[in-house]
Structure formats: C-alpha cells, structure tokens
Amino acid sequence: MRITQGTFSYLPDLTDQEITGQLGYALRQGWALSVEFTDDPHPRNNYWDMWGLPMFDLPDAAGVLHEIHRCRRAYPDSYIRVSAYDSRQGRQTVALSFLVNRPAIEPGLRPV
Amino acid sequence: MTVRPGFALSRPGPAQAGDQEPAVPEPLADDATVDVETERAGSRVGEILDSLDTDLVGLEPVKTRIKEIAALLLVDRARSRFGLPGMGTAGPPSLHMCFTGNPGTGKTTVALRMAELLHRLGYLRRGHVVSVTRDDLVGQYVGHTAPKTRDAIIRAMGGVLFIDEAYYLYRAENERDYGQESIEILLQYMENHRADLVVIMAGYAERMEAFFASNPGMSSRIAHHLEFPDYSLDELAAIGELMLREQRYRLSAAAQATFRDYLARRMTQPRFANARSVRNALERARLRHANRLIAAGGALGKDDLMRLEPADFLASRVFGDRSRAS
Numbered sequence: 095m096r097i098t099q100g101t102f103s104y105l106p107d108l109t110d111q112e113i114t115g116q117l118g119y120a121l122r123q124g125w126a127l128s129v130e131f132t133d134d135p136h137p138r139n140n141y142w143d144m145w146g147l148p149m150f151d152l153p154d155a156a157g158v159l160h161e162i163h164r165c166r167r168a169y170p171d172s173y174i175r176v177s178a179y180d181s182r183q184g185r186q187t188v189a190l191s192f193l194v195n196r197p198a199i200e201p202g203l204r205p206v
Numbered sequence: 207m208t209v210r211p212g213f214a215l216s217r218p219g220p221a222q223a224g225d226q227e228p229a230v231p232e233p234l235a236d237d238a239t240v241d242v243e244t245e246r247a248g249s250r251v252g253e254i255l256d257s258l259d260t261d262l263v264g265l266e267p268v269k270t271r272i273k274e275i276a277a278l279l280l281v282d283r284a285r286s287r288f289g290l291p292g293m294g295t296a297g298p299p300s301l302h303m304c305f306t307g308n309p310g311t312g313k314t315t316v317a318l319r320m321a322e323l324l325h326r327l328g329y330l331r332r333g334h335v336v337s338v339t340r341d342d343l344v345g346q347y348v349g350h351t352a353p354k355t356r357d358a359i360i361r362a363m364g365g366v367l368f369i370d371e372a373y374y375l376y377r378a379e380n381e382r383d384y385g386q387e388s389i390e391i392l393l394q395y396m397e398n399h400r401a402d403l404v405v406i407m408a409g410y411a412e413r414m415e416a417f418f419a420s421n422p423g424m425s426s427r428i429a430h431h432l433e434f435p436d437y438s439l440d441e442l443a444a445i446g447e448l449m450l451r452e453q454r455y456r457l458s459a460a461a462q463a464t465f466r467d468y469l470a471r472r473m474t475q476p477r478f479a480n481a482r483s484v485r486n487a488l489e490r491a492r493l494r495h496a497n498r499l500i501a502a503g504g505a506l507g508k509d510d511l512m513r514l515e516p517a518d519f520l521a522s523r524v525f526g527d528r529s530r531a532s
Contacts, residue, residue: 154332154364156402161360
C-alpha cells in the first residue's frame with residue numbers, strides 16, 4: 095500500500111532535482127531543514143528517528159541533499175522525510191514536510 | 207522581510223535576484239556571436255575586478271591569476287551558450303586553491319573576494335565563506351573527526367571552505383593524530399563535489415610546502431597555487447593611507463614622512479607582519495592621538511579629530527633611540 099503522507103505524496107516520487115528545488119524554496123523562506131527516517135509511517139507515530147541534528151546553519155540545498163543521500167544509503171528500506179521548521183515567532187512549527195524515500199515494498203500500516 | 211507570520215497561506219513575494227535557478231536558454235546557432243562586453247557587464251564581474259584593483263595594493267601575481275580565472279569562467283559560460291562542453295556539461299573546472307604567503311599579506315581578504323567573484327560568475331550558488339581551522343575539523347577522540355569534518359564541509363557547500371593554517375591538519379610527529387583522517391575526508395569531497403564546493407587553503411609558504419610533501423594527493427588536487435609576495439615600503443605606505451581613509455583619518459604632511467620612516471624601521475625588525483603590522487601601528491597611533499588631544503584640552507575642530515601628527519608615531523618603541531634622546 096502506497097503511503098500518502100506529507101506534501102506532494104499524491105505525486106510521483108520527487109527526483110533529486112525536484113527535491114533540490116523544494117529545499118531551495120524552504121531555505122529562501124528561512125526555514126531550517128532536517129532529515130528523519132522511520133520504519134513505521136503510521137500517522138500517529140510522531141517519533142521519527144532523526145538523521146543528525148536539524149541543519150540550522152546550512153545556507154545551501156546541496157548540503158541537505160547530501161545528507162538525504164547518506165540517509166538513503168544507510169536506511170534504503172525506510173521512509174525518509176524532510177521537515178522544514180519555521181522558527182519565526184508566532185509560527186514556530188513545521189512549515190513543510192515531504193517524503194523523499196520509501197521502501198521498495200510497502201507493507202502498509204501496523205495497528206498502533 | 208515584512209511578511210506577517212501566521213498560519214495562513216502566504217503568496218511568495220517576488221524572489222530576490224540571484225535566488226532563482228538559472229534558466230537554460232536554447233543553444234545559439236553556429237554562426238551567432240556572443241559579445242564579451244555584455245557578458246562581462248551581465249555578471250557584474252568587472253565591478254569586482256575593479257574593486258580588487260583599487261582596494262588591494264600590490265599583489266600583482268595574485269590579481270593576474272584571479273583575472274585569468276574570471277576569464278576562463280566567462281569563456282566557459284559563452285561556450286555553454288553554444289552548447290559546447292563548458293561548466294555544466296563537461297564537469298566544472300577544479301577551482302580549489304592554495305594561498306601561501308607571509309603573515310599579513312592579504313590571504314584571508316583575497317579569499318573573501320574570491321568567493322564573491324565566483325558567485326558572480328555563477329560558479330558558486332551562494333558565495334559564502336566558511337572559515338575553519340584545525341579545531342573545527344579534527345576531533346578529540348576516535349570517531350569524532352569524520353562527522354566534524356563533514357559538518358564543516360556541508361556547511362560550506364555552495365560556497366567556499368577556507369582552511370586557515372592548513373598545515374596544522376597534519377602532524378608528522380604523531381602518526382595516530384586524527385588530522386590524517388580529516389584530510390582523507392576532505393580529499394574525497396574535493397574530488398566528488400567539485401560543483402558544490404571550493405576549498406581554499408592558506409598558510410605560510412615553507413610549512414605548506416612540508417604539508418604538501420607529506421600529502422601528495424592534496425597538492426595534485428589543488429589546481430591553483432597562489433603565492434602572496436611581501437609588500438614593498440611604498441605598498442605598505444599606500445595600504446596605511448587606505449586604512450586611514452576608511453576610518454576617516456588623515457596624516458599631516460610631516461606625519462607622512464614620519465610614517466614612512468616608521469615603516470622602514472619596522473620592516474627590519476623581527477615579527478613584522480606586513481599589512482597587519484601597519485594596522486596595529488595605526489591603532490596605536492590613534493590611541494596616542496586621542497591621548498594627545500585629551501591632554502591638550504581646549505576646543506577641537508573636525509580637522510583636529512582627523513589629523514594624525516608625527517608625535518603620534520614618534521612615541522613608538524621603533525623610534526626607541528630618538529624618544530630616549532628627547
């Protein structure tokens with residue numbers, strides 16, 4: 095079962111170039127990006143594992159894409175998502191979040 | 207930015223210039239021509255090359271090399287307009303650099319200019335400079351070095367990684383030093399991420415020589431070795447004038463002669479650090495200038511506040527003999 099979660103999830107999987115474009119947009123808005131992965135994509139699972147710390151001081155998308163590649167290499171059979179956190183006062187929330195990797199065979203949701 | 211924070215969907219405003227992804231135009235026909243001047247003006251490279259000429263005194267070999275690099279990138283851009291292999295297609299040219307020279311010869315300053323130049327030429331997407339030293343790259347225990355080095359590199363992507371005093375990375379006397387690991391990671395990224403990253407190493411000539419001798423792979427991956435020559439007396443005096451003008455000070459006619467005399471004496475002394483010594487000398491002259499004005503008391507005009515007199519320099523220990531005599 096194909097999991098649809100986060101932005102763009104009804105579209106075909108994003109290519110690296112499209113991901114770079116989205117990352118560039120997030121960085122231009124001043125959002126901090128982070129990479130997370132999990133084997134349990136249930137909507138009620140809030141606790142995805144962090145791939146390193148959120149990249150608060152990264153000015154360029156190439157660095158984030160590089161981290162995504164490293165995460166994919168390490169966990170090819172996981173769901174990996176990128177979250178963009180807007181730290182402005184009054185917002186302080188995740189502003190954009192989308193999947194960048196999914197397992198070859200998606201088993202669907204486990205009961206939580 | 208004046209966008210009101212909130213949860214409502216906000217329409218993105220007009221994107222800032224330079225942020226947009228460059229559009230790929232149709233390749234030109236074989237008999238078309240590209241005007242070099244418009245290309246130059248379009249990238250505003252001329253501006254920065256001119257400012258290099260006016261703001262930096264001396265350094266002729268460095269300026270020549272920078273102009274060559276600028277020319278290469280411009281030609282590459284023109285080539286890619288015709289669909290010829292250029293920056294984008296044939297793999298970007300390797301632009302890792304090594305700056306060698308004595309203290310205070312302007313290595314850091316030129317690195318900052320270089321980043322901006324490469325950004326204007328479209329080689330770097332951001333053109334920011336991440337300045338690191340051994341502390342930022344090498345860890346303290348096993349397994350600490352790789353993430354640390356990688357962090358610094360990833361932060362610098364799209365810009366310049368400036369490694370000051372790079373020879374400290376390698377400590378020949380300690381074979382278990384983690385510096386070697388850092389160098390290996392660095393090499394790997396320098397090779398594989400040429401489009402994203404320009405590494406500039408800086409250091410004193412002899413020690414960089416020793417560093418490259420023990421890391422031949424590093425030397426061969428750096429395409430441009432730039433030598434920063436020491437400044438002559440005239441150049442140092444011009445640098446001093448430039449620094450004073452930036453801070454809105456000036457030398458009186460008598461003080462100009464004294465200042466040159468000071469520089470000539472200082473150059474022969476140990477631990478002379480070129481432009482840095484000039485800056486320090488001027489800082490101390492400003493101290494004495496302020497002190498002299500306060501001691502004299504009375505009304506001060508704008509000119510008094512700007513003008514440095516010979517006395518402000520003569521009190522220096524460089525003129526040790528004379529001040530003792532008077």
